[in-house]
Amino acid sequence: MDVSPKDKFVTVYGRKPVLEALDDPSLDVDKVVLADTARGQAAREVLDAAARRGVPVQRATAQRVKVLAGNGKQDQGVLADVVAPRMRPLEVGLRSEPRTVLVLDGITTPANVGMILRTATAAGIEGIVVPRRGVASLDPLVVKASAGVAFRAPILKCATAAEAVAALRGLDYPVFALDAAARASVFTAELPARAAFVLGSETAGISDDVRPHVTGWLSIPMSAGVESLNVAGAAAVLCFEVARRRA
Template structure:
């Protein structure tokens, strides 16, 4: 692990009886550890502990406050959580470090998207499209919790998620690394379909209510719109992400056909 990475850049933490047990019974997932609140009892806790021990996954008893702090959802964590290894999740800084590997080419940057269902659907769509990464900041965007995992149909565990502290931090780092930031705006003069695609690009997806935040907006090099001839003002942000992701696929497919 890089010096500037932390455990929260490597694990998806799930909590609550059903999400934890579902992760434990999925043989395709690697679980780093299970935490159980001291004093937590009952058949569900016993089943979780027994399942973890059968898979030789460490079970750690911790104060209930520790579980609540890590889950951020004391009403719903049931006193249990599990750290699931996310093999493609890493820090954005690590992904941009050219000393170890080739940098990702096409990214999505999430800014102010706080609805878990939207984040989950974006992760699923972008992963299906084969994008190189989805930048999900730790602050200002819905955390990757059981609601996001559910909305992604489990894809969140395996999605190429890149972590930064905030969207503004990510935008600044990406520009310094030579990426062009492209924002979506309904009133932009240029369309997504006419945009010359830079070799390294990050599409910025902002909140449906407030759009791209000012601290990120100042780093955006170009704005494009998704043409909508029908009588609809805008798309849900997850739908917009799908259009962007598969426009990238279409161009790559067309380029492959010409070569």
């Protein structure tokens, strides 16, 4: 299974997000990377904040910072790797046999990913699969939308959503997916205590390489001619229905 060394960090970039991370005593900042071209008051603020926390600062070329940040326009020459204590590779996370796993598939809007992380964590979901490909990266926009929960969410990392559902099926998890046309309602369908749920993109739905692994389809009943919910809204309904059944 493809494992990245960054699977234990949430990387934030830009002067303000980095300073906010350094000023939050509840966060464990592993390191700051500052472009060797960064000078002046902005760079001094970052260096001083890192010094107060005892966080090492590495200098790198501006291009290297862009590559590490994954954002060529908004990094402002600085990034910070924040330790995410509950984030781990999928293979490691599944060893604890989480009861409920949420898999994000093709959700590219950072605001949606952030809101889903916040909602699923609040509902007590034990594993949220955020693939490195096909889903918005865990950047400052996701962190902001999650209200900071992204740092503490039970995130499971892997390469693709298809890899995740294949691994889950290999461990005998039933895999349910949300689809507005499904006959079974999320409120009345029989749901095992141990299951995985896939959320697809609002435009394309569940991706073609994930569909063969789906064992059941669920819908959220709609009224007044409303066709569907925003994916983050659908995630909230699903996650708290799972939580309600456990109560």
